[in-house]
Amino acid sequence: xxxxxxxxxxxxxxxxxxxxxxxxxxxxxxxxxxxxxxxxxxxxxxxxxxxxxxxxxxxxxxxxxxxxxxxxxxxxxxxxxxxxxxxxxxxxxxxxxxxxxxxxxxxxxxxxxxxxxxxxxxxxxxxxxxxxxxxxxxxxxxxxxxxxxxxxxxxxxxxxxxxxxxxxxxxxxxxxxxxxxxxxxxxxxxxxxxxxxxxxxxxxxxxxxxxxxxxxxxxxxxxxxxxxxxxxxxxxxxxxxxxxxxxxxxxxxxxxxxxxxxxxxxxxxxxxxxxxxxxxxxxxxxxxxxxxxxxxxxxxxxxxxxxxxxxxxxxxxxxxxxxxxxxxxxxxxxxxxxxxxxxxxxxxxxxxxxxxxxxxxxxxxxxxxxxxxxxxx
Numbered sequence: 001x002x003x004x005x006x007x008x009x010x011x012x013x014x015x016x017x018x019x020x021x022x023x024x025x026x027x028x029x030x031x032x033x034x035x036x037x038x039x040x041x042x043x044x045x046x047x048x049x050x051x052x053x054x055x056x057x058x059x060x061x062x063x064x065x066x067x068x069x070x071x072x073x074x075x076x077x078x079x080x081x082x083x084x085x086x087x088x089x090x091x092x093x094x095x096x097x098x099x100x101x102x103x104x105x106x107x108x109x110x111x112x113x114x115x116x117x118x119x120x121x122x123x124x125x126x127x128x129x130x131x132x133x134x135x136x137x138x139x140x141x142x143x144x145x146x147x148x149x150x151x152x153x154x155x156x157x158x159x160x161x162x163x164x165x166x167x168x169x170x171x172x173x174x175x176x177x178x179x180x181x182x183x184x185x186x187x188x189x190x191x192x193x194x195x196x197x198x199x200x201x202x203x204x205x206x207x208x209x210x211x212x213x214x215x216x217x218x219x220x221x222x223x224x225x226x227x228x229x230x231x232x233x234x235x236x237x238x239x240x241x242x243x244x245x246x247x248x249x250x251x252x253x254x255x256x257x258x259x260x261x262x263x264x265x266x267x268x269x270x271x272x273x274x275x276x277x278x279x280x281x282x283x284x285x286x287x288x289x290x291x292x293x294x295x296x297x298x299x300x301x302x303x304x305x306x307x308x309x310x311x312x313x314x315x316x317x318x319x320x321x322x323x324x325x326x327x328x329x330x331x332x333x334x335x336x337x338x339x340x341x342x343x344x345x346x347x348x349x350x351x352x353x354x355x356x357x358x359x360x361x362x363x364x365x366x367x368x369x370x371x372x373x374x375x376x377x
Contacts, residue, residue, distance in 0.1 A: 050130075054082070054095055057132055061125045062086040069093065072140070083137065091124060092138070096131035103131050106253035112229075113252060116169035118162055119245040120252065138248035144236035144272055152275065156267070158246040159239055160287055163231075163263055168294055170229040178230060178258025183219045187314060189321025198324040198339075198376055201366060214350070214359035218317075221310040225259035226297055232256060234263035235270045260296060261304070265312040269345050271319050271338055277348075284308055309349045313356065316346045327375060339372040 051069075059067045068085040072092060078100035084091040096103050103126070113120040122136040143155055176182075191211060195201045203211065231238075232254045240248035264287055268280045288304045291297045297304060319342050323335035343363075350360025 050095065050097070053130055054093060054132060057127055057130065058084050058086075058091075058093060058134065061134055062091075084134065090137040092121065092135050094133040094135070096133070098129070098131045101131060103128065103133060103253075105255075106133065109252045109255045112170050112255075113166070113249065115171070116165055117245075118165050118170065119242060119248045121248060121250065138240040138242055138250070141241040142237055143239040143241060143247060146241045147236060147273055152279075155241065155247070156283060159234075159267055160283070162239075162247055162249060163234065163267065163287070164290060164294075166231060166263070167228040167260065167291070167296060172227075172229040172257040175229070175255060175257045177227070178222065178256045178262070180219050180223060182256075183222055183314060184215060186318040187215050187218065187321075189325065190317040191321075193321040193324040193328065195366075197328050198372070199366065199370065200376055207362065210359050210362050214313075214356055217355045218310050218314040221307055222259045222262075222314060225261060225307050225311075227257050228260050228296065230256050230258040230262045231266075232258075232262065234266045236267075236273055259307070259311055260291065261308045261311040262315065265308050266315060269312045269316070271316070271323075271342050271345075274341055274344075306353075309353060310356075313346055313349050313353075316342050320346070333375065336373050336375060343367060343372060 055067065055069050058069060059065050062084070064086045066086075069082045070085070072081040072083040079094055079096045082093050082095065084093050094103075094106075096106070107126065110120050110123065114122075119138075121138050124134040124136065126133050143159070147155060191203065195203065231249070231252050233251050234249075238249065238251040240250060242248045264284065268275070268283055284305070285301070288297070288301065292299050320339065323339055323342065326332040326335045347360055347364050350356040351364055353360070
């Protein structure tokens with residue numbers, strides 16, 4: 001391990017000791033766990049006002065009083081998306097309430113992607129005061145809806161081409177870095193929302209020591225990797241199958257400069273769909289060879305595989321926490337159904353990796369015979 005990695009590991013471990021003391025504080029835990037969605041009484045009126053403002057804005061931009069706006073989708077944030085029908089054309093409008101979402105990062109990353117010829121939707125109009133963005137319609141065929149044993153190689157070929165373009169052509173200067181504090185903060189969602197809120201488990205001192213050691217290993221591995229443009233949510237629900245320049249890439253506003261394996265493992269160990277391990281390994285190795293040829297990484301097959309595996313665990317610990325938070329804080333229950341797959345990914349690596357094995361065995365033991373899809377009262 002390099003000196004930089006050792007220094008990062010030690011520094012992270014010291015900070016995580018403070019993190020453990022915070023989580024022992026019952027008052028902080030109670031505050032975190034009693035946050036509720038916005039009051040039901042206020043939301044309908046606010047929603048109706050925004051819907052009318054959105055409709056009128058679209059009518060004005062498109063110069064069409066017969067515009068029709070219908071819900072298209074929502075994501076794991078406060079953003080929502082609507083399909084806009086105007087004459088013979090359709091568009092997508094993003095509604096990002098300014099008090100909850102900032103559209104500036106979306107616009108910044110969008111410009112970077114378009115400049116690199118990555119298929120982000122073409123921009124039509126922006127209304128910053130209300131948080132409205134009107135864009136081209138990439139269709140309704142998400143990768144998740146199109147993937148099967150017959151289509152996956154072709155679709156993943158295109159997705160990996162898009163990833164290669166992002167890592168080699170998208171300007172990452174000035175982006176926030178995936179620094180150790182950000183990596184640790186993401187993993188803190190795992191004990192707060194998955195362990196404590198969803199499982200009702202308060203780890204003892206030995207449990208915290210095991211968690212902290214795992215966090216240190218994962219953070220050090222991420223920090224020693226080459227740093228590139230990272231979409232940060234590059235998976236089947238954020239890729240659209242398009243007839244030209246496939247895939248369309250969406251939900252990119254949280255992009256950072258970070259570890260080279262992050263988007264790769266997000267795609268190949270997707271939280272919403274699983275592929276045989278041998279197939280995942282083949283895709284990963286093919287991409288590694290391409291990255292070596294582009295001088296993105298040095299030729300070291302075992303090290304890249306370790307980076308890939310550990311980066312996946314870091315992401316999946318974060319996702320375990322986020323999916324639980326989406327239910328207990330935001331009322332979005334559907335994400336609980338994906339917890340078993342995310343936990344499986346985590347245990348597949350953590351129970352065999354020598355540095356994570358104590359954590360993996362501990363996590364396997366505490367989650368054995370539990371139906372993760374059932375909400376806890």
